[in-house]
Amino acid sequence: MATEFHNLHDLRQGTSLATKVFIQRDYSDGTICKFQTKFPSELESRIERALFEDTVKTLNSFYCEAEKIGGQSYLEGCLACATAYIIFLCMETQYEKVLKKISTYIQEQNEKIYGPRGLLITDPIERGMRVIEISVYEDRGSSGSSSSRSSSAASSTR
Amino acid sequence: MKSREYKQIEPRALPASAPPAPAAGKEQAQGGRARRKWEVFPGNNRFYCDGRVMVARETGALPVTLGLVLVTSGCFFIFDCPFLVQHLTGCIPVIGGVLFAFVLASLLRTSFTDPGILPRATPEEAADIEKQIDNPGSSSSSSYRPPPRTKEVVINQQVVKLKYCFTCKIFRPPRTSHCSLCDNCVERFDHHCPWVGNCVGKRNYRFFYCFIVSLSFLTAFIFGCVSAHLALRSKDGKGLIFAVQESPASAVELVICFFSVWSILGLSGFHTYLVASNRTTNEDIKGSWSGKSGAEETGNPYSYNNVFKNCCAVLCGPMPPSLIDRRGFLPTEDAPLSTAVEIVEMPASKNDVNMCTQGTKDLLESPSVSPILSASCPQAKPQMVSSAPPDSVPAATSSQGGRGHRSSPPDKRRPRRSRKRSASHNPAYIAPGSGLPPPLPTQATSSRRSSRKEPRRSSFTSLQ
Numbered sequence: 012m013a014t015e016f017h018n019l020h021d022l023r024q025g026t027s028l029a030t031k032v033f034i035q036r037d038y039s040d041g042t043i044c045k046f047q048t049k050f051p052s053e054l055e056s057r058i059e060r061a062l063f064e065d066t067v068k069t070l071n072s073f074y075c076e077a078e079k080i081g082g083q084s085y086l087e088g089c090l091a092c093a094t095a096y097i098i099f100l101c102m103e104t105q106y107e108k109v110l111k112k113i114s115t116y117i118q119e120q121n122e123k124i125y126g127p128r129g130l131l132i133t134d135p136i137e138r139g140m141r142v143i144e145i146s147v148y149e150d151r152g153s154s155g156s157s158s159s160r161s162s163s164a165a166s167s168t169r
Numbered sequence: 170m171k172s173r174e175y176k177q178i179e180p181r182a183l184p185a186s187a188p189p190a191p192a193a194g195k196e197q198a199q200g201g202r203a204r205r206k207w208e209v210f211p212g213n214n215r216f217y218c219d220g221r222v223m224v225a226r227e228t229g230a231l232p233v234t235l236g237l238v239l240v241t242s243g244c245f246f247i248f249d250c251p252f253l254v255q256h257l258t259g260c261i262p263v264i265g266g267v268l269f270a271f272v273l274a275s276l277l278r279t280s281f282t283d284p285g286i287l288p289r290a291t292p293e294e295a296a297d298i299e300k301q302i303d304n305p306g307s308s309s310s311s312s313y314r315p316p317p318r319t320k321e322v323v324i325n326q327q328v329v330k331l332k333y334c335f336t337c338k339i340f341r342p343p344r345t346s347h348c349s350l351c352d353n354c355v356e357r358f359d360h361h362c363p364w365v366g367n368c369v370g371k372r373n374y375r376f377f378y379c380f381i382v383s384l385s386f387l388t389a390f391i392f393g394c395v396s397a398h399l400a401l402r403s404k405d406g407k408g409l410i411f412a413v414q415e416s417p418a419s420a421v422e423l424v425i426c427f428f429s430v431w432s433i434l435g436l437s438g439f440h441t442y443l444v445a446s447n448r449t450t451n452e453d454i455k456g457s458w459s460g461k462s463g464a465e466e467t468g469n470p471y472s473y474n475n476v477f478k479n480c481c482a483v484l485c486g487p488m489p490p491s492l493i494d495r496r497g498f499l500p501t502e503d504a505p506l507s508t509a510v511e512i513v514e515m516p517a518s519k520n521d522v523n524m525c526t527q528g529t530k531d532l533l534e535s536p537s538v539s540p541i542l543s544a545s546c547p548q549a550k551p552q553m554v555s556s557a558p559p560d561s562v563p564a565a566t567s568s569q570g571g572r573g574h575r576s577s578p579p580d581k582r583r584p585r586r587s588r589k590r591s592a593s594h595n596p597a598y599i600a601p602g603s604g605l606p607p608p609l610p611t612q613a614t615s616s617r618r619s620s621r622k623e624p625r626r627s628s629f630t631s632l633q
Contacts, residue, residue, distance in 0.1 A: 031293045031297070033293075033294055033297045036342065038322045038324060038329070038331070038342065038343055039322060039323060039324060040324070041324050041325065041343070041470065041471055042342060042343050042344055042356075042357070042471065077487060078486075078487055078489075079487070080481065080482050080485075080486050080487070084485060084486055084487045085481060085485045087485075087487070087488070088375075088481075088484060088485025088486065088488075089485060091488075092375070092379060092484070092485075095270060095271045095274035095275060095379070096274060096275065096278050096375075096376055096379070097274060099488065104487065104488045104490075105487055106487045106488060106489055106490055107490060110490060136490070136492070136494075137494075138288075138291065138294070139287050139288040139492040139493070140492060141287070141290070141294070141339060141342075142294060144293075144294070
């Protein structure tokens with residue numbers, strides 16, 4: 012069933028959105044951007060735990076790199092202060108560069124791993140960096156409506 | 170109405186179609202033009218230059234601040250500099266010019282930058298959080314009004330309570346606070362400053378700090394130079410009266426600078442202390458991290474316990490991006506409509522949810538206007554903000570969008586807005602919306618990126 016979808020567009024055409032799973036932020040290290048690696052029960056039948064955890068850990072490491080307070084950010088900050096912050100209008104910050112990398116990574120993950128399993132990760136920046144939203148799709152075939160109803164019943168009794 | 174506000178929202182219980190859905194879809198289709206997200210922003214902000222510039226709805230005393238800075242500096246350059254260059258040194262207007270440029274640039278950056286606004290939760294997110302809160306494990310009471318919801322996290326061996334924001338429908342991250350004037354949750358909320366007409370938060374704190382420090386230097390510099398000017402003129406027994414008669418503008422500048430320098434220097438000193446201890450005005454005034462065991466440094470879990478490191482983290486840390494994506498385009502309605510979709514994502518429903526109960530909004534706004542202009546900068550605002558209880562306001566006051574927008578003619582949008590408002594009067598009930606299938610996030614991402622980086626990053630769209 013899942014192998015029928017060659018790309019995300021096909022996925023969208025032939026399926027219906029069953030539910031959305033939200034991975035919340037993990038604030039145990041302060042206000043830095045970090046997501047919980049706890050495996051949600053709704054995805055148990057859809058994807059291997061290791062793959063999911065690997066994705067979230069990679070995203071966490073990207074955000075950690077973006078928010079790292081080190082030599083480059085100091086240089087950026089001091090240069091910006093010296094130019095009365097006008098330089099921010101012309102220059103792309105370290106954070107923005109890493110956000111582009113994250114966007115590319117999520118797209119790759121969707122195409123290679125999550126799309127074939129009927130899942131779709133939304134870039135956290137689209138949700139204000141609050142959550143990683145994973146949309147779960149069900150096949151819209153003859154058994155589609157019944158399977159999504161049963162999966163929704165299963166997830167509501169969690 | 171009240172009993173429905175906190176009802177658990179079951180997206181799967183929604184009817185497949187409803188009267189508002191085709192109406193909302195038709196309205197957007199009739200619009201034709203792709204709309205940007207700032208046009209439907211639910212907070213109390215105004216946008217200019219097609220979303221590039223944003224200010225709080227109540228500009229407060231920003232014109233006064235600008236006027237004072239421009240008039241005083243203008244008088245200084247016109248009336249005092251020529252005399253001082255002649256009698257002292259030519260460096261004076263250069264130093265004055267540099268300081269003036271810093272003050273103006275940082276003031277405009279502080280006022281027009283997104284302070285770190287958190288976008289409101291999508292309906293699905295809100296429903297997911299509601300589900301978690303109403304679990305049997307939680308201790309919500311069965312009274313007619315549920316208690317304020319909190320979640321506890323441990324940060325750096327310190328227990329921090331995260332409060333639930335009833336307006337934005339999220340659990341606020343640590344150090345985030347909801348500004349009642351702007352009606353937004355702002356990250357690392359410091360205070361709402363009427364003198365700059367905007368909140369001061371994570372993204373514009375460094376600009377604000379630069380503004381007050383450079384302003385205190387400029388004020389002190391002008392004060393010193395004008396005093397020297399008047400002293401030089403009144404030399405040789407001519408007297409101060411004679412000097413003032415010869416250059417009356419200098420007397421005006423002297424008075425303005427004398428009265429401002431104390432308050433601005435004081436404010437700079439206070440914020441230097443905050444920066445060195447990695448606190449916000451909000452936390453300092455609420456006494457979040459002090460008075461617990463006498464050891465203030467260990468009380469604050471965000472402090473690095475090193476003055477230099479704290480300063481670097483606050484002022485020279487990485488510049489986080491704006492989360493509200495004001496120049497991104499709203500999802501278009503050209504995606505194929507699908508009646509077989511069981512759960513519909515509703516990008517248009519955000520408009521429905523947000524554009525309701527304008528009456529309560531008006532009620533909230535009117536008492537909040539008067540304290541703004543009478544209160545001085547840091548003292549009044551945090552108290553007003555922290556005491557403004559978002560949870561006492563029913564969820565129905567999630568604000569109406571598009572009210573503060575100036576760039577587009579409001580008349581064109583008003584008839585559409587009133588239709589939407591009548592269709593959905595209860596924000597807790599998720600309208601079925603336009604029945605549109607969810608937009609492709611990849612398309613949305615690239616539209617967001619390409620719209621944001623239009624002039625210089627066109628190659629990024631090729632990532633699609």
